[in-house]
Amino acid sequence: MSSDSSEIIVPGRADFIAAKPTPSVIRVAQRYSNAIVGVLGISGVDYDQDELERFRELAGERVLLTPNHPTNTDPALVFHLSAQVSQSFRYLACRESFDHCLGLWGHLIKRIGAHSVIRGTADRASFRATRELLASPASKLVIFPEGEVYSQNDTLLPFHDGVFQLAFWALEDARKDDESATLFIQPVALKYKFTTDMRLPILFSLNRLEHFTGSPIAHTASTYERLRGIGFAMLRSLEREYRLPSPKEKDEDLESDFTPRLEAIKEAILQRVALAVGIPDPRGETLPERMRTLIHAIETVTRDEPDPATKTPYDTELRRQQRERARPLLRDLDRIANWIAVYDGYVREDPTPERLFDLLVRLERECFGRSYLTGPRRARVRLPEPLNLGDRLAAYRAARRAEVRAVAKEAEKRIFTELRSR
Template identity: 40%
Template sequence: MSKIANHTILDLRFQVVEVSQRYIRVMDILKSASPETSGFYPVRLNPLLLWFTQTIAIPGSRWRYWLDLQIDSDDLRRLQDLKGKRRLLLPNHPTFQDPIVVFLLSARLHQTFYYLAAYESFKGLLGWFLQRVGAYSIRRGIADRPSIAYTLELLAQPDCCLVIFPEGGCSFQNDTVMPFRSGGVQMAFQALSRFARRGEALPDFYVVPISIKYRYTQDMTSTIQTSLSQLEAQLHLPGTGGPYERLRAIAKQVLVNLEQEYGFQTSQIEHQSWNDRIIALKSHVLQECQQRLSMQASPGEPIREQVYRIQYALQTREELLEERTDQEAQESMWTLEAVQKAMFRLLNFDAINDGYIAENPTQERFLDTLIRLEREVFNIDQPSPKGHRQARVKIGNPINLKDFFEDYQQNRSLTINQLVVTIQQTVQNNLDQLSN
């Protein structure tokens, strides 16, 4: 056997041993905080499976998702320099493939990342797999105490690298971000507070803004034309005009259909802008669902958080409405299935706005919108990939929370909010740079 082959085998063995040792250290500490209950799924890291999955991730994602990771060496080095430090990675979340992109990043770095993932993802074989490559669950829409406690224990570990998507879900928009949630930064400060209460020196704790932007590597004109034609056929539209005019006709028909389905008609509707109509329809649907569930929104609560609370309420109640006869349930449009469908729609169109394509008519923005319309019109969760894409990743300057801890002690809410705004702006600015 050649010296090169021997060196490669030794290097692979070293990686597996290193991951195994990290696994033993972390799992020993988290053991008391990781009860396997019906409401929480902790990490069950399998070092060999993780190493194998990282090894095949690059060719596997190219074959399965038509996806390749692209990151500059300087950005990669920025993360490499933080190895062994506590890190909280905060990427934007434009597509369902973003966790795969971050996993590809971990494979390039030969590092173990931990992932906070939606509870609904941990069903069946997929859930078993996710736990063994570093993911654990959180129930959205409630204060998930087991998950929060587990996160705080995890963040206390010196070489922890935790990934949280601060938008709280997919935006389905490649160039823009939704408002970031503050929970990740808040928990990181809480982890630092534990050191302060014990009188120990504060460790470095880095928050890293990460921007993910997808770019198709080929001309997508024919794919766009095919998608337009399929949507027009389903909606019985003539399909006249240029691609943008056809897309607007499809979007208008979908909006009208939804307004009619939910009985949302006003005398002023034809004189309102599309954005006003979209906002009013969302508000109407939310209020109807909340009324049926005897729920109320908190002042200023984002639509996505309201949706998650409704979804959690649906999961924990056997009946949608109390004290209703079967006949009343059949006559009402707000059946359990109808509310679930409404929540799907609200998440699908959460970040949508008229003018998204017009302000920058790229094929990526065109397909962002088409994919959302396909999800609605054809009632599918995840449409197949449209073409091969590069996932371009840019790493923002890491922020050491230790430098802001004194400010945090003086005014927690203000410090957290200012940092979250800074992180969100960094992610958006870097997305803009990736567009050039």
């Protein structure tokens, strides 16, 4: 239930979409959950039966499920989990995802139990609905706390504290009616592994990218050396595009750390878009938060319509031009979203087919607007020990921000440990 940022909001659409869970729709979808993940290229899903049984024991409890978000397949995988435990989950989904397929996708996911949130802003209607849902007895709500699809199989983006703040508020609400009420945080670790030899598809991808970026064709070099050559060629092109200095050729070292240059490009994109939008310093502590602030600002400008009582054809034309100006800015922000978790050394430190695939998919999206690299995968779903917020409520009341951060970091840690296990 995620989306990239390239979609401009449709004028006049509703800001908040409430869930309308329909039991018959949920039952049918759960019955075919294996087929659903199969269509998405997942040949099977592995669970730990003891973990599933432990989760089933929480059937009567309030539970916030917090999965990692490496791919757009993840929501379907979590829905598959709901079928395994014979429970109905509710979902928080980005607002733009409800507009896909002319709105037909939105009609489906709200009947499965999804309600919307506008990322990058204080969406009060969504926060209120989320808080009320979490406070309800036996509720099961899925929120991806990274907030973005980050396209890396075994790393994480920092979790948003606000997700866990909502959980504490909901628990305090529940305790007004029931002093023994509690709420569990259930971390969910999602990881994918190829079921076939990916060497040939990876070589084809390297060939495509070398031809497109002008990187020297190096068939005798190692896969990793070819990958760095492509990354090097792309860095120089991006630095020219964003008017950033590149090291002189005699000073360049293919073995040097590319991360500072990549971070400089991300920052240059943010500043370029912020200047165009009229926001001198995008709000947010992290790169994803600052990016979301800009996306929301662009969507707000393109959504606002002149007063119908005074609108003229000229007003309509000005608004059309505004939307046209916004499209290149959103494409720039798409570039950041595509590279959001990338750092130099990701493949070198663990050169698995999955990590090579992660990076090559990003490079192909950057160059071709889509990825041609595919392969059958099997998914692994792990449910680490849940956190009982009732046990942490006293600490939260003594130091609210610190305890919210501690819970977020603990959920993050439990997922990361599972992702790094073989």
